[in-house]
Amino acid sequence: MKLAAAGSILGATGLLGAAARAQTPKTLGLERLENLAKSPLSTSEKPTEYKHVTSYNNYYEFGTEKEEPARYAKALKVRPWSVVVEGEVAKPRTFAIEELLKFPLEERIYRLRCVEAWSMVIPWIGIEFSRIAKLVEPTSKAKFVEFVTAYQPDTMIGARLPVLDWPYLEGLRIDEAMHPLTIMAVGLYGEVLPNQNGAPIRLVVPWKYGFKSGKSIVRIRFVEKQPKTAWERANPQEYGFYSNVNPEVDHPRWTQRKERRIPDFFASRQTVAFNGYGDQVAGLYAGMDLKKFY
Ligand SMILES: Nc1nc2c(c(=O)[nH]1)N[C@H]1C(S)=C(S)[C@@H](COP(=O)(O)O)O[C@H]1N2
Numbered sequence: 001m002k003l004a005a006a007g008s009i010l011g012a013t014g015l016l017g018a019a020a021r022a023q024t025p026k027t028l029g030l031e032r033l034e035n036l037a038k039s040p041l042s043t044s045e046k047p048t049e050y051k052h053v054t055s056y057n058n059y060y061e062f063g064t065e066k067e068e069p070a071r072y073a074k075a076l077k078v079r080p081w082s083v084v085v086e087g088e089v090a091k092p093r094t095f096a097i098e099e100l101l102k103f104p105l106e107e108r109i110y111r112l113r114c115v116e117a118w119s120m121v122i123p124w125i126g127i128e129f130s131r132i133a134k135l136v137e138p139t140s141k142a143k144f145v146e147f148v149t150a151y152q153p154d155t156m157i158g159a160r161l162p163v164l165d166w167p168y169l170e171g172l173r174i175d176e177a178m179h180p181l182t183i184m185a186v187g188l189y190g191e192v193l194p195n196q197n198g199a200p201i202r203l204v205v206p207w208k209y210g211f212k213s214g215k216s217i218v219r220i221r222f223v224e225k226q227p228k229t230a231w232e233r234a235n236p237q238e239y240g241f242y243s244n245v246n247p248e249v250d251h252p253r254w255t256q257r258k259e260r261r262i263p264d265f266f267a268s269r270q271t272v273a274f275n276g277y278g279d280q281v282a283g284l285y286a287g288m289d290l291k292k293f294y
């Protein structure tokens with residue numbers, strides 16, 4: 001009798017232990033980031049599991065298949081790393097990644113909607129882009145911001161093929177870049193970014209299709225003219241400069257009305273204009289033709 005009781009108590013703690021473990025996301029155990037402020041800009045939607053966020057990726061420099069970045073981006077050289085901030089600014093500056101990691105870090109749980117009609121919810125850790133921008137003092141000529149990502153032909157097996165005109169380059173209008181939702185992410189799920197998600201620092205613009213959020217940024221340039229992005233150069237009919245999430249404008253090859261929330265099998269979610277951030281960003285596009293955003 002005694003033995004059986006002890007056994008059932010052990011059994012119970014075993015179950016409780018398993019439940020507690022299930023609530024703690026299993027991460028890669030990378031370096032942890034501390035003192036993270038919560039943000040009212042976070043969604044209360046349930047984050048996509050870490051294993052999916054870090055194994056279903058688009059990072060063409062490491063291959064065009066979803067599972068390739070997790071496999072091949074281990075080779076990415078992330079130290080030493082610095083980000084050059086230059087162009088139409090009064091105080092151009094180069095930030096070592098160590099300096100950027102000392103900025104006040106916030107958790108931002110954002111939806112990510114890829115132009116391929118899948119989505120996730122990711123607990124990013126980052127710095128508001130405007131904080132970095134204010135330090136370099138953009139001039140009145142700074143109308144756009146160009147984000148240049150790393151090009152390491154020796155480590156990037158995908159970038160040896162001319163899939164895109166490397167380095168992967170993205171851009172925002174200055175007011176989009178300075179919007180409080182726009183962050184430079186340095187981590188996710190409490191840890192530094194895994195390489196496949198754009199280590200050590202990447203852009204995140206949650207109301208635009210995912211390809212606008214360039215990974216592994218090395219250079220930020222404030223410019224007068226609208227940059228020609230890598231995707232626009234590759235296929236201007238399909239990937240325009242603005243590319244705000246818009247269920248009303250179909251991709252030439254598929255509908256954007258619905259999306260598949262990873263790891264779901266069916267595209268059962270309605271896609272929402274501006275990926276659900278319209279209250280905050282629709283005003284940036286007053287007077288523009290929303291039907292012509294590609
Ligand atoms: N340098 C670079 N950045 C990139 C990409 C890429 O191929 N190269 N893919 C983009 C696309 S299409 C998406 S959907 C997101 C995916 O980010 P995640 O893998 O962290 O979810 O990264 C974007 N940033």
Ligand SMILES: [Mo]
Nearest residue numbers: 114115210211
């Ligand atoms: Mo994407």
